[in-house]
Amino acid sequence: MSRVEDLSPDPKSHIKTLMKIGYSLSSAVADILDNSIAASSKRIEIYAPPGLDEPFISILDDGHGMSADELIHNMRIGCKDPSIEREKGDLGRFGSGMKTASFSQARRLTVVSKKSDGPVVAAVWDIDKIEETNSWCLEILDEHEIGLEPAIKIDETTNQGTQLLLENLTILRKGSHALSYDAELTSLLSDLREYIALHFHRFMEGKEKCDFFLNNLKIQPLDPFMSKSDGYQEGRSERLRCKGGHIVIKTHVLPHFKRMNNKDMERLGGASGITQNQGLYIYREKRLINAGGWLGLAKNSQLAALARVQIDVPSSIDNEWSTDVKKSSLQLPGKVKKELRKFLSDPIKRAKRIHSYRGTVDTANKFWKTCEDQNKGTITYQFEPKNEELMALLKECNHNNRLAIAKYLISLSKNIPLNHIYQKMSESPKDIDQDSIDSNLIEAMVAKIFKG
Amino acid sequence: MFKWSVGLEKDDIYTSIKIAACVCGKDGLISFPEEEKIFQLVSEKSPSFTRVQFDQVIDDFFDSVDQIEDYAEIISDPSIRQFTLQLASKSAGADGLDIRENIALSKLKLLWGEDR
Numbered sequence: 001m002s003r004v005e006d007l008s009p010d011p012k013s014h015i016k017t018l019m020k021i022g023y024s025l026s027s028a029v030a031d032i033l034d035n036s037i038a039a040s041s042k043r044i045e046i047y048a049p050p051g052l053d054e055p056f057i058s059i060l061d062d063g064h065g066m067s068a069d070e071l072i073h074n075m076r077i078g079c080k081d082p083s084i085e086r087e088k089g090d091l092g093r094f095g096s097g098m099k100t101a102s103f104s105q106a107r108r109l110t111v112v113s114k115k116s117d118g119p120v121v122a123a124v125w126d127i128d129k130i131e132e133t134n135s136w137c138l139e140i141l142d143e144h145e146i147g148l149e150p151a152i153k154i155d156e157t158t159n160q161g162t163q164l165l166l167e168n169l170t171i172l173r174k175g176s177h178a179l180s181y182d183a184e185l186t187s188l189l190s191d192l193r194e195y196i197a198l199h200f201h202r203f204m205e206g207k208e209k210c211d212f213f214l215n216n217l218k219i220q221p222l223d224p225f226m227s228k229s230d231g232y233q234e235g236r237s238e239r240l241r242c243k244g245g246h247i248v249i250k251t252h253v254l255p256h257f258k259r260m261n262n263k264d265m266e267r268l269g270g271a272s273g274i275t276q277n278q279g280l281y282i283y284r285e286k287r288l289i290n291a292g293g294w295l296g297l298a299k300n301s302q303l304a305a306l307a308r309v310q311i312d313v314p315s316s317i318d319n320e321w322s323t324d325v326k327k328s329s330l331q332l333p334g335k336v337k338k339e340l341r342k343f344l345s346d347p348i349k350r351a352k353r354i355h356s357y358r359g360t361v362d363t364a365n366k367f368w369k370t371c372e373d374q375n376k377g378t379i380t381y382q383f384e385p386k387n388e389e390l391m392a393l394l395k396e397c398n399h400n401n402r403l404a405i406a407k408y409l410i411s412l413s414k415n416i417p418l419n420h421i422y423q424k425m426s427e428s429p430k431d432i433d434q435d436s437i438d439s440n441l442i443e444a445m446v447a448k449i450f451k452g
Numbered sequence: 453m454f455k456w457s458v459g460l461e462k463d464d465i466y467t468s469i470k471i472a473a474c475v476c477g478k479d480g481l482i483s484f485p486e487e488e489k490i491f492q493l494v495s496e497k498s499p500s501f502t503r504v505q506f507d508q509v510i511d512d513f514f515d516s517v518d519q520i521e522d523y524a525e526i527i528s529d530p531s532i533r534q535f536t537l538q539l540a541s542k543s544a545g546a547d548g549l550d551i552r553e554n555i556a557l558s559k560l561k562l563l564w565g566e567d568r
Contacts, residue, residue: 241482243514320480339481 012134015127018077019103025171025188026195028101032059032164033196034287035098037203037210039063039162045213046196048189050182057106057166060153065160066113068121068140075099075111075123075138098164103127106166112146112154113162120154122146128168189214194267197222199288222267224281224291225308229264231255236346240339244316247336251347254306257429271429275305278351280340282311284318295332298344302425307347309340382413465498466509467526468536473513474520475540475556482510489546493539520556524563533564 023031029046036044041063048057066074077099102109107127114120122141129137146152154163171188172181193214201221203210212219226232235251254260257271268274277292278300292308294300313321320333332340369384384390390409394402424432469490476486491506527533541549541557549557560566 239484239487241477241484241487241510241514242480247481333480336481339483 010134011136012131015103015130018100019127019170021100021104023101023104024191025105026192028105029057029059029192030195030199031097031101033200033212036061036063036162037200037287039065041161041210043211043213045216046192047215048185049215050185052181054167055169055172055181055185056151057169058151058153058163059166060161060163062159062161065115065118065162066121067115067118071111071113071121071123072138072140075125077136099125102164102166105169105171107168107170108166110141110149110152110165110167111162112141112152112165114154114158114160116160119143120146120156120158122152193219194222197267198224198291201288202283202286224268224277224288225252225310226254226260226264226268227252229255229259229261231259236343238339238343242314242317245314246312247314247317247339248310248312249340249343250310250312251343252308252310253347253351254308256306262430271305271425275302276300278305278307280309280311282313284313284321285315286312294344297332297337297340298348302422304348304351307351309343309347311340381416381418383409464527464529464532465494465501466512467523468532468539469494469506469509470513470516470518471520471523471527471536471560472540472543473510474523475544475560477513483547485546486543489543490539493542497535520560521563524560533566537561537564537566 033044036059039061041061044059044061046057046059048055098111099109103125109125110122111124112120112122120143122145124139124141126139129139147155149165151165152163154161172184196212196214197204197219200210200212201223204212204219204221227234232255233253235253237248237250240247240249254274257265257274265271265274269277279292279294279298280290281288281292282290298304321331321336365384366387367384369382371380371382372378373380394405397405421432472490473482476482476490487510491503494501494506527536537557537560540560544554544557
């Protein structure tokens, strides 16, 4: 007869697995912020002071807080069944995010919380203790112990809120050749600021907005569609009814690089970042999950650099979208892919049009000829042999000179620095200024050579 | 008994909508034009039918595991079947009749012996 063995994971080994789930500091903090948003916070402060021997990261919100029972329940890994549908606005998914995100960055997680009508409660997951005792031993702090920790900002005078304290940071321990804590932390925090600005930008505006602060500086939202800039175009949109709500699809075309504000452009990663991040922007309950890329539905191209498709998805269809624990990626269901294909051509076409409007001379002009071979699938750029000025010039030359000029023009065509142009057009199109070619200098040079 | 509209009970309307939703949302999504078409056609037939009721029926549809066969079984009156078939075909065609929707529509006709 068969029997059953209890093979619960060994805590000491299991915690090591959970620490390596693959979060970056940015995605880990974002996962923690999801809980603050779900708790209806209006102000979230992330604080990581520099210059400490033992740096820490604090995340403090003014959300509705937790009672002692709720805190203990929420400290359990996998405290919620992922198959249970989340309420609208709940950004949680597996009931593990806050813990796994914290363990991936720090060996000690303290959570302090207070409801408006309740006492201050606190609990600690300390990986050293879990390993030492080989058990899931959650430490519950008493009032006196809470008061002893200077980094804890929640006390009896606080109306409501929750604070997470990440200590014993593992993210900063990368071997003996690592940068100093401060330099490393500063760099990570700079990335974090931009990540939050982009991924939570829709929570930072509007009536129900929440203010985010990083080391006392307010984070400004980063709108990936530049929808308030001159030259921005909004395109087709569609609402699709699905289980639990609507999937809303909107198409956007960014302004041409030349019309972009330098600061906005830089925040979006410069021209190369903007080109690279073309594609789908998928929001789950207003929180950005996927920032760019066509997820196999189209190919990245220079001409579609300005095309963006915004997709709003309710959390009720999480199972079909296969969000992962980190909520940093998802899979498009086949049926959604089919609907999306209808929309992709619109922003891509319009983004291409923006380039061609501005660059009629790019396609063909009286000096250059573009020869597309449909059969071979090749494009060749060469000088326009029927150019009137060229014809007039050649007429004045003798036969040998004509051949020499023609050879030179062929070489000129063959040696267009295409790669350089492509690179510069991608990285810094604003720097290219063909209108400033100094004709005086060239004329002076020719005069000097042919003097006498 | 109270009639919602001539010849149609409230439950009939609800079932007809769910059948149309089955045809339009064969792949789990109902497009906005399809949704609007269903509402428009039902409102024409039953002017007292509200948007709130409509949303509730659609939510029930998505929450249910019932298939088109289960809904089809409920309707036996030939005139209601006729209305339901028209509702399903017109709404599914609101944004172009997809091949899968077409299969669902054919299945419905087959179930009701209307496949001639």
